[in-house]
Amino acid sequence: MTSPSHPDSEHQSLPSAEPGDDRDSITEVRGTVARFEMSYSLSPTDRLTFGPPLRMRIPSFIYLGIALVALAMVFVAYASPSNSRLYVWLVEGDKTRPLSSIAFALILVASAVGTVIRAHMRGVVVRRDGLEARYLMAMGIPRVRQWSWAQISRLILDEKHVMLELWDNHYERLPEVAAPAELGELLERLGAAHGIQITRLSANKPAL
Incomplete structure (x- = not known):
């Protein structure tokens, strides 16, 4: 009479992974897919700025200096002796000026500072x-x-x-940035992800 098989006998016969098994786990595969998707998309709060x-x-830094x-x-x-040329020229000279030297310097x-901020816009x-x-634009007027x-x-x-070649066949040239290579690579990836046609000009072709 054969003895009944143990309930776990079928599970014991399943092959087990060896320590040196190189197969990717589900966690590793999902992690790779997640990293791939993150490199081609931005979260709703992401704003990558290229100055x-x-x-x-x-020029604005020179002006500030x-x-x-x-x-x-x-x-x-103002801290110099009263007989110094700088004191006479600025402090005593303010008595006959409509605007004092310190007010002019602060203005x-x-x-x-406003020029520096505007240059970074x-x-x-x-x-x-x-x-x-x-x-x-002209006279420092910003345009977005x-x-x-x-x-x-x-x-x-x-x-x-x-x-940019827009949907209405108009062209728009983006402003120059400090990191053009990084901007180009990012736009190339995001453009491909959104189904946008990409044209990359080689070095021997005329520049934009």
């Missing part, structure tokens, strides 16, 4: 739902343009510039 190149910011030097000279003049610093912002371009991914038919890229 202007340094050469566009240098001159303004700070002027303010420092005023403070030095100059405030204007320089240029650039490109990449969001989950599209792009935002920030320009500075926004496009959703659905409005962009094609992205034309070279080493330093990006141009």
Whole structure:
């Protein structure tokens, strides 16, 4: 008479994974997919900002430096002896001026700080739902343009510039940024994920 089989005998006959088994686990596969999707998408709160190149910011920094030097000279003049040339020129000279030297220096610093802020307003912002371009027009007037991914038919890229071909056959050139290679790579990935045609110009072709 055969003895009844143990309930766990079938489970004991299943092959077990060896310590050296190289097969990927479900957790590893899901982690790889998650990392792949994160590299091609942005969360709803992500705003990746690409600021202007340094050469566009240098003039505003120079202006700020001159303004700070002027303010420092005023403070030095007020702390100088009354017979010094700087004291006579600035402090005593203020008696005949409609605007004091210290007030003029403070206005100059405030204007320089505003110039620095305005210079940093240029650039490109990449969001989950599209792009935002920030320009500075004549007289320092800011201009902002926004496009959703659905409005962009094609992205034309070279080493330093990006141009958009819009759904209505109009073209829009994005502002220059300090990191054009990183911006181009990001737009190339996001454009491909949204089904946008990508055209990358080679070095021997005319620039945008």
